[in-house]
Amino acid sequence: MTSSLPSPVASPRTVHALLPQVLAQCESEQKAAVARLIALLRIPSVSTDPAFDGEVRRAAEWLAADLKSMGFSAEVCKTIGHPIVVAHHPGIGSAAKTAPRVLFYGHYDVQPADPLELWTSPPFEPVLVEGKEGTRVVARGAVDDKGQVMSFLEALRAWHAIAGGPPVPVTLMLEGEEESGSRSLEPFMHEAKDQLAGDICIVSDTGMWDANTPAITTRLRGLVYIECTIHGPMRDLHSGMYGGAVPNPIQVLADIISSFHDQDRRITVAGFYEGVDELSAQTKAQWESLGFSDAEFLGDIGLPSGFGERDRSSLERTWSRPTLEVNGIFGGYIGKGAKTVIGAHATAKISCRLVGRQDPERITAALKAHINARLPAGCRAEFELHGANPALSVRESSPCLTAANNALEMVYGCKPLLIGTGGSIPAVGSIKQILGMDSLLIGFGLDDDCVHSPNEKFELRCFYGGTKSHAALLGELSQLSRT
Ligand code: BES
Ligand code: MN
Numbered sequence: 238m239t240s241s242l243p244s245p246v247a248s249p250r251t252v253h254a255l256l257p258q259v260l261a262q263c264e265s266e267q268k269a270a271v272a273r274l275i276a277l278l279r280i281p282s283v284s285t286d287p288a289f290d291g292e293v294r295r296a297a298e299w300l301a302a303d304l305k306s307m308g309f310s311a312e313v314c315k316t317i318g319h320p321i322v323v324a325h326h327p328g329i330g331s332a333a334k335t336a337p338r339v340l341f342y343g344h345y346d347v348q349p350a351d352p353l354e355l356w357t358s359p360p361f362e363p364v365l366v367e368g369k370e371g372t373r374v375v376a377r378g379a380v381d382d383k384g385q386v387m388s389f390l391e392a393l394r395a396w397h398a399i400a401g402g403p404p405v406p407v408t409l410m411l412e413g414e415e416e417s418g419s420r421s422l423e424p425f426m427h428e429a430k431d432q433l434a435g436d437i438c439i440v441s442d443t444g445m446w447d448a449n450t451p452a453i454t455t456r457l458r459g460l461v462y463i464e465c466t467i468h469g470p471m472r473d474l475h476s477g478m479y480g481g482a483v484p485n486p487i488q489v490l491a492d493i494i495s496s497f498h499d500q501d502r503r504i505t506v507a508g509f510y511e512g513v514d515e516l517s518a519q520t521k522a523q524w525e526s527l528g529f530s531d532a533e534f535l536g537d538i539g540l541p542s543g544f545g546e547r548d549r550s551s552l553e554r555t556w557s558r559p560t561l562e563v564n565g566i567f568g569g570y571i572g573k574g575a576k577t578v579i580g581a582h583a584t585a586k587i588s589c590r591l592v593g594r595q596d597p598e599r600i601t602a603a604l605k606a607h608i609n610a611r612l613p614a615g616c617r618a619e620f621e622l623h624g625a626n627p628a629l630s631v632r633e634s635s636p637c638l639t640a641a642n643n644a645l646e647m648v649y650g651c652k653p654l655l656i657g658t659g660g661s662i663p664a665v666g667s668i669k670q671i672l673g674m675d676s677l678l679i680g681f682g683l684d685d686d687c688v689h690s691p692n693e694k695f696e697l698r699c700f701y702g703g704t705k706s707h708a709a710l711l712g713e714l715s716q717l718s719r720t
C-alpha cells in the first residue's frame with residue numbers, strides 16, 4: 238500500500254482519486270471492524286450511574302488509544318464530569334489546507350441496561366445474531382452510539398491505511414455524558430473553543446429511512462425534563478385513621494397529570510404552544526411524499542392505532558409537534574402485598590419535547606406554574622430540573638449537504654431522504670451556539686434497533702454502509718473550499 242501514499246503536495250483531485258481504494262479498504266476490514274466494535278461494546282460505560290465511572294473512563298481511553306493508532310493526536314480530557322475525548326489530524330495532501338475542517342461529534346456513554354431480565358443475552362457481552370436484515374450485533378450501545386462512532390472511526394482508519402490520513406483536517410469530540418444530560422459539554426466547549434474550531438460538524442447518532450435508504454436528519458426536538466415531588470402530610474399516615482380527611486400526594490399528582498391534556502390531546506399548560514408553527518406547505522408535501530407507513534410504525538410495537546394530538550399523523554406528531562409526558566412515577570407503598578398507608582410524598586418525572594421556537598426556560602416556568610396553581614392547601618411541590626434545550630433545525634441546502642448527498646448516493650445508489658426525528662441531541666445546539674458550526678446529521682440506525690430498550694442492536698449492513706458513507710463524505714468534502 239505504500240506505493241499509493243500521495244506526496245505531501247497532492248492536489249485535491251489526487252487525494253480524491255484514492256476514494257475507490259479507500260472504499261475497498263473499508264470492505265476488506267469489515268470483519269476486523271466488527272471485532273473492534275465488540276471490544277468497545279464490552280465496556281459498560283453507563284454515564285448516569287456512578288458505579289460505572291471507571292468503565293466510562295476506560296471507554297474514553299480505549300477510543301483515544303484507537304485514534305492514536307491511526308495517526309491522530311488524541312487526549313482524554315478532564316471535565317467536571319466524565320472525560321471528553323478530543324483528537325486531531327491535520328489531514329493529508331494539499332487539499333487539507335483549503336478544504337473544510339471537519340469536527341466529528343459522538344458519544345461513547347450508554348443508557349443503563351435495565352430491565353436486565355428482558356435481554357436475551359447479557360447487555361455487555363455482545364453477540365452476533367441473524368435477523369431479517371442479515372447479521373446484527375446485540376448489546377447496549379450497539380447503535381446508540383458506539384456502533385455509529387465506530388463507523389466514522391473505521392472510515393478514518395481506511396483513509397489512514399490508504400492515504401496516510403484523512404483528506405481534510407479532522408477533529409473529534411466524543412463525550413461521555415450525552416445520555417445523562419451533557420453537564421460538562423458546554424463548559425468544556427467554551428474552554429477548548431480554539432482547538433475545536435472547524436467548518437462543519439458531522440454527527441452520526443440518528444437513523445436511516447430504512448435499511449436500503451439513507452437519510453439526513455434536518456430537525457431535532459428539544460427537551461425540558463423536570464422531576465416534580467408533591468409533599469403533603471409531614472409523615473406517612475395510617476390510611477384508615479386519616480384517609481378521606483387529608484390530601485393524598487399521589488392523588489394530587491394524578492389530578493395534576495390528568496390536567497396536562499385536553500380532550501383533543503392538546504397540552505393545556507398556559508403559553509405552551511408559543512413558538513410552535515404549522516408546517517409549511519412545502520415541508521408537508523415533502524413528508525407526504527416519503528410514504529411513511531403508520532401501520533408498520535405502530536405494528537412494530539404491537540399497537541393497532543396511534544394516539545395523540547387530534548387530526549395529525551404519527552410523522553407530524555413525532556417530528557413537528559411538542560409533547561408533555563410522564564416518564565416515571567412513584568410514591569406510597571410499592572413493595573409486595575398490601576400496606577394501608579397515605580405516603581407523605583409522590584414524584585413524577587416529566588419531560589416535554591420541544592419544537593420550533595419554543596423557549597425551554599419559559600416552558601419550564603409555565604410547567605411549574607401550572608403545577609403550583611393546582612396544589613390543595615397543605616401540599617407543596619419541589620422541582621428538580623434535569624435539562625432544558627431548544628429544538629433545532631439544520632439548513633436544507635449547503636455545499637456540505639450536497640457533498641453528503643453525493644457520498645450517500647455513491648454508497649447506496651439512491652439519494653438520501655431529508656427527515657425529522659422525535660429525539661434530541663443537545664450537543665448539536667451547543668455546537669452551533671458556542672462554536673458557530675452547522676451540523677450534518679447522518680445516522681445509520683433503524684426504527685427497530687431498540688434504542689434505550691432491552692436487546693438494542695445494530696445491523697452490520699448499517700455499520701458497513703455507515704463506514705463507507707463517512708469515508709466517501711470525507712472524500713467529497715476534500716473537493717470543497719473552506720468558506
Ligand atoms: N441518539 C439519541 C437521539 C435520537 C434518538 C436521535 C432516536 C434519533 C432517533 C440520543 O442518544 C438520545 O437518546 N438523546 C436523548 C437526549 C437526552 C438524554 C438529553 C433523548 O432524545 O431522549
Ligand atoms: Mn445517541
Ligand code: MN
Binds near residue numbers: 348381416689
Ligand atoms: Mn440515547
